[in-house]
Amino acid sequence: MYDAGKVTIGLLIFLLLVTVPFWYNVAIGKADYAPQLEKPANAEQCIRDTEYMTAYHMNLLNEWRDDVVRNNDRFEVATDGQMREKSLSNTCLSCHTSKEKFCDQCHDYLGVEPYCWDCHVIPEELGQ
Amino acid sequence: MSIDRRKFIRLSGLTALGLAGASAGNVLSDNAVDSTEAPQTHAPLVGKRWAMVIDIRKCMAAPDCNECSKACHYVHNVPDFDNPKDEIKWIWKETFHHAFHDEGHEHIEEAIKHAKLPVLCNHCDDPPCARVCPTGATWKREEDGIVMMDWHRCIGCRYCMAACPYGSRSFNWRDPRPHIKEVRSDFPARMRGVVEKCTLCDERLARGKLPACVEACKEGALTFGDLEDPNSEVRNLLREHFTIRRKPGLGTQPEIYYIV
Amino acid sequence: MLEKAFSGDKRYWGWIFALLAVIGLGFIFYLRQYAEGLTITGLSRDVTWGFYIAQFTFLVGVAASAVMVVLPYYLHDYKQFAKITILGEFLAVSSVIMCMTFIFVDMGQPFRIINVFLYPSPSSPMFWDTVSLAGYLVLNALIAHVMLTSERQSIAPPKWIKPIIILSIPWAVSIHTVTAFLYCGLEARSFWMTAILAPRFLASAFSSGPALLILLCLLLRKFTKFDAGKEPVQKLAVIVTYAMSLNVFFILMEVFTVAYSSIPHHTAHFEYLFLGLDGHSALAPWMWVSSALAVLALILLLNPSTRRKEGILVFACLTVFASIWIDKGLGMVVAGFIPSPLGTVTEYTPTFPELMISAGVYGLGLLLVTGFYKIALSVRKELPT
Numbered sequence A: 001m002y003d004a005g006k007v008t009i010g011l012l013i014f015l016l017l018v019t020v021p022f023w024y025n026v027a028i029g030k031a032d033y034a035p036q037l038e039k040p041a042n043a044e045q046c047i048r049d050t051e052y053m054t055a056y057h058m059n060l061l062n063e064w065r066d067d068v069v070r071n072n073d074r075f076e077v078a079t080d081g082q083m084r085e086k087s088l089s090n091t092c093l094s095c096h097t098s099k100e101k102f103c104d105q106c107h108d109y110l111g112v113e114p115y116c117w118d119c120h121v122i123p124e125e126l127g128q
Numbered sequence B: 001m002s003i004d005r006r007k008f009i010r011l012s013g014l015t016a017l018g019l020a021g022a023s024a025g026n027v028l029s030d031n032a033v034d035s036t037e038a039p040q041t042h043a044p045l046v047g048k049r050w051a052m053v054i055d056i057r058k059c060m061a062a063p064d065c066n067e068c069s070k071a072c073h074y075v076h077n078v079p080d081f082d083n084p085k086d087e088i089k090w091i092w093k094e095t096f097h098h099a100f101h102d103e104g105h106e107h108i109e110e111a112i113k114h115a116k117l118p119v120l121c122n123h124c125d126d127p128p129c130a131r132v133c134p135t136g137a138t139w140k141r142e143e144d145g146i147v148m149m150d151w152h153r154c155i156g157c158r159y160c161m162a163a164c165p166y167g168s169r170s171f172n173w174r175d176p177r178p179h180i181k182e183v184r185s186d187f188p189a190r191m192r193g194v195v196e197k198c199t200l201c202d203e204r205l206a207r208g209k210l211p212a213c214v215e216a217c218k219e220g221a222l223t224f225g226d227l228e229d230p231n232s233e234v235r236n237l238l239r240e241h242f243t244i245r246r247k248p249g250l251g252t253q254p255e256i257y258y259i260v
Numbered sequence C: 001m002l003e004k005a006f007s008g009d010k011r012y013w014g015w016i017f018a019l020l021a022v023i024g025l026g027f028i029f030y031l032r033q034y035a036e037g038l039t040i041t042g043l044s045r046d047v048t049w050g051f052y053i054a055q056f057t058f059l060v061g062v063a064a065s066a067v068m069v070v071l072p073y074y075l076h077d078y079k080q081f082a083k084i085t086i087l088g089e090f091l092a093v094s095s096v097i098m099c100m101t102f103i104f105v106d107m108g109q110p111f112r113i114i115n116v117f118l119y120p121s122p123s124s125p126m127f128w129d130t131v132s133l134a135g136y137l138v139l140n141a142l143i144a145h146v147m148l149t150s151e152r153q154s155i156a157p158p159k160w161i162k163p164i165i166i167l168s169i170p171w172a173v174s175i176h177t178v179t180a181f182l183y184c185g186l187e188a189r190s191f192w193m194t195a196i197l198a199p200r201f202l203a204s205a206f207s208s209g210p211a212l213l214i215l216l217c218l219l220l221r222k223f224t225k226f227d228a229g230k231e232p233v234q235k236l237a238v239i240v241t242y243a244m245s246l247n248v249f250f251i252l253m254e255v256f257t258v259a260y261s262s263i264p265h266h267t268a269h270f271e272y273l274f275l276g277l278d279g280h281s282a283l284a285p286w287m288w289v290s291s292a293l294a295v296l297a298l299i300l301l302l303n304p305s306t307r308r309k310e311g312i313l314v315f316a317c318l319t320v321f322a323s324i325w326i327d328k329g330l331g332m333v334v335a336g337f338i339p340s341p342l343g344t345v346t347e348y349t350p351t352f353p354e355l356m357i358s359a360g361v362y363g364l365g366l367l368l369v370t371g372f373y374k375i376a377l378s379v380r381k382e383l384p385t
Helices: A004-018 A020-027 A050-071 A088-095 A103-110 B005-022 B056-061 B067-075 B128-132 B159-163 B212-216 B233-240 C002-006 C010-036 C051-064 C067-075 C085-106 C125-152 C161-184 C197-223 C230-261 C264-274 C284-302 C310-335 C352-382
Strands: A075-077 A083-085 B050-055 B091-095 B116-120 B138-140 B147-149 B222-226 B256-259
Touching: A004 A020, A083 A088, B050 B056, B050 B233, B056 B116, B056 B256, B067 B091, B067 B212, B116 B256, B128 B138, B128 B159, B212 B222, B222 B233, B233 B256, C002 C352, C010 C352, C051 C085, C051 C125, C051 C161, C051 C197, C051 C310, C051 C352, C067 C085, C067 C161, C067 C197, C067 C230, C085 C125, C085 C197, C085 C352, C125 C161, C125 C352, C161 C197, C197 C230, C197 C310, C197 C352, C230 C264, C230 C284, C230 C310, C264 C284, C264 C310, C284 C310
Parallel strands: B050 B256
Antiparallel strands: A075 A083, B050 B222, B091 B116, B138 B147
């Protein structure tokens, strides 16, 4: 390799630059930040296991979307034996009332921007 | 996890109590139509071929009435733009001359000439919009004939709007949310860049309710029912009255019938 | 080979940066459209397709017209086209990319275009149009690349490319046929519902495309050492002449059928286009200009003494191009929506942002043509004579 020294220094500077956000967070003492999710006050248990929901809620929502919109299949009996509507606004948000204190916590932390809210309305924000 | 309708009907009685708490009725408006979020006590309305009969005479008796459109646009978060360019409409009043473009003639009855009658998606048996859609974002539901839309999938190419012979489709040229008078949370709004139209209130039928326009009509001009059921009210009306459909010559087989 | 597009004299770079500026400007306006929605265009609930889709349609024609040099050269072994065939192929590649960009900027949700492939819908002509255009792009890019590489290495092109070239011929016809099917299968729009739409599209494509190619060849002769030769240009001129005659003939067929039968929902669109309807006549002056240009072009082209004079030929090619651009790139799409299926007249005028975005797309196409031609000509110059 030509100019091995210069190339190595260049690569190191590049690495340093792309990892700036990490160093920045360490510097301001936010390295151990973890999202704080507000649990619903009015419900004991989610419609699925917490572990499943943490990892796969988006898959469940996609399934629900297809069931409701495309297959006219709007209701389900959840693991707790209760009948529920497959609805983000009407079911999920009826317990997790605050998008800001629940959904946004992880989404903002991970930098994902699901487009659910472009259309689906958050009841709390209407004051309902 | 999902259950079929029959099972649902059996279960709905048992769970109505549980759901009633979770879904407090919407008391936002004094609109003629109540919330779709009301407790789950009704079995869904099931039909093999939904259709609507519109009695123009009754509409003519109340020329300034616009209840059907108001109710529909309210329950479906349809925005209200004050300009025809961005306009979105699911059901609206149109002059006879426009609705039945080929039917009129110079000396047509004075009352008909100035009559305004509701037009909406015709839920055609052979819908051109569904035929041309490149993603399956609009399609005819085989079980009951409703021409459905999936706003998640629509890419906004507007081919369906070019294909619809009735001008029943609208496009979100801009973000509709700021223009919705009273936003409701029990039905989604739409995002800019997708097409929308009437879906015959599929969400209300699933809860055992009539379409919002039918429920809101004070004149009783709109009748909704199953065309495959020979004893249904729509079949009775079709048997007893002379009815016309919009542009029948195109072969799309509209399922909205008009009593003149 | 690509590096050849990155070396050139001052004039070359001046042109490149001018195009980049136009593209950049278009992109800035596109960002605005992306943020605010298609409301910044002149489109409306009644006229849902306009300038973008019209340019798309016009450019599919330009792309398909490459077949007018490919077919004589490869199928009939017409050696005179040896030098310009690659120009036709690169023009096709650039045009298809412009087509795709115009479709992209016309979408309400452009990043969902992938849905066309995730949920393939064979009943939709748009699905087939996507497939045929993508295929045509791959075919032409591959052919141009293989032929140019062989030429650079002074070896005969590999045998396997021949069937691919043959395939590209009917494929070229198919892209414009399927594009016509987008329109002519719609019972809602009487104006487009004519079996002659696909033939018309092909005739107008095979005149406007080669006309553009003639102009490009003559520009290259003026600004570079490349000379297409007199005979190939004259041959192209004959092709333009025949295709333009057919195009005008087809339009007259259309006018007769509509005017003689005088079915209102057929005549209404023509009335709007040429005379105006309900006091609206924005397109009428354009259409009369287009018609006049078509007649003028035919007079100049059909007459051998004028066609053979290159100065006049340039003028004739410009009139052909302008006439068809107005007809296809302004009138054809918009008139399908006016009057609406309910009989109302809502006019459409492209807005400034819409025109800037379109200019950006054309800039992109010109940039590609420039780069491709630069590569092709550079390869040629290296060849021992």
